[in-house]
Amino acid sequence: MGDSYHYEGQHAEALKYYQQSYDQGFDRQNQGFMEVRFRQAVDLIETGDFKEAQAILGEIAEEGDFAMQQRAQMKLGTLELSKQLKQLHFKEGSGGTF
DSSP: HHHHHHTTTHHHHHHHHHHHHTTTTOOOOOOTTTHHHHHHHHHHHHHHHHHHEEEEHHHHHOOOOOOOOHHHHHHHHHHHHHHHHHHHHEEEEEEOOO
């Protein structure tokens, strides 16, 4: 159910269902766990919870299979770049110079 909300762009709802699945015992032992964690991280990003998203992506980058590690590392890089661009935009808007 969380995946349906995720793909529909209803990120807050997806997060609720992902949490319910963890509460019901869905964990690392289940097939597809890291993929669900990745989608959870994306949903957290979309809802503005960058800190938690980074933590989950870091977990995947360390513990996921090779493909999931690469996806997580790419998303972490994108997050960092986005953060730097926002800081640059803030500096430009406040009269900062280069």
